[in-house]
Amino acid sequence: MRLECTVNDEARSLDGVWEGESLLYVLRERLGLPGSKNACEQGECGSCSVYVDGILACSCLVSAGQVHGARVITVEGLAEGDELHPIQRAFVEAGAVQCGFCTPGFVMVTHDLLAREASPTEPEIREALAGNLCRCTGYQKIVDAVQLAAKMLEEE
């Protein structure tokens, strides 16, 4: 099929896409956007999280055919040029990044959470992050990063 959609506000058109391949595959292998990570391809790890028409989803579980005409935002779409998004800065400052493999997914869920709830409680944060796995940090620094990001966004 010819797949047409917008990715990070840019209209994209791709030929020869198989409708059944995952959006994650399209992003990484066809569009050269490796920010969304592939760690499980079964919805368990959250490292491939992106917005599809404004709704946070695991891109590994959305088929290419389903995003024809859709608006996709990936982690690459958050920063403004070289300027990191405040959530990304908060992750760096809080020490929430070790190997960094899980970070794009956590940044995306944090973005989604803070858009709905500007100052979430710790249980709310843990609930929002429940679909994302990190094998390095033990999660506490990630929770700290979300709290710091909330504060930074409030001050902006």
Place this chain on the structure above:
Amino acid sequence: MEFLQPSDWQDALAAKAAFPDAVPVRGGTDVMVEMNFDRGRPAALLDLSHVKELGEWGRDDTDDTCVRIGAGVTYTRVLRELGTTVPGLAQAARTVGSPQIRNRGTIGGNLGAASPAGDCHPVLLAADAVYEVESAARGVRRIGADEFYLGPKRNSLDADELIRAIVVRATDTGQQFAKIGTRNAMVIAACSFAVAINREVRSVRTGIGSAGPTPLRAPEAETYLTDMMTQGELWEGGRLPDADVLKRFGDLVAGAARPIDDVRATAAYRRHSLRVMARRTATWALRQSC
């Protein structure tokens, strides 16, 4: 592989009639896992994403005490929009996967997959829900939740049928759902249980998940608690049944299960946890509606 993308419900039914082998997909949270792992490359995918009707819910036309919920309504929306209309279903929705899974996973997808561990089933069995399915050739058919499940991952849909909606009595009380697993999030039930107590019509109904080849009810437990409520004149509220009545209810639920040992739990643990969940959820449901 054919990729069919109907833009409305009539188109979807026509497509399913023309390609009975086509695998419907809405949220994709079951279908895409299969595809990613090459377990199933269907001859055709029938993408229901654009069928707007499936995402709608409202009062049922034929019975205004009921709500009719489109098969494509996601768990996130059940949680946000239906918490005081079908509280048991909202409780179950809250335990599904993760926010990302709940954002795309749908009730219809859960019914389509018909996994004995699916979290909608116990609640819908307990709530006496009816499933509305439709085909281009034969029109609408309403199937009671009791008749829908045929075996592990098998339901009573015909090849040319799609699931349109579920129809269930609207209530803000008397329903409870509980689920056992290794974590609070992202867990397929080791087993689960739902109860719905309707004081108006004086009924008790149950649903057992992940402890049999299909979701099950516990008819003896239902009859027992109903009789005890009547004998004790407890339907009007004010008092709860005695502790040993609730305990016996739990025992009867455990007895109705047909669990096996598998990776998620042993049969014995499933029975034990059902006994406890049944007693607790019945207590909560009765107390809440007292």
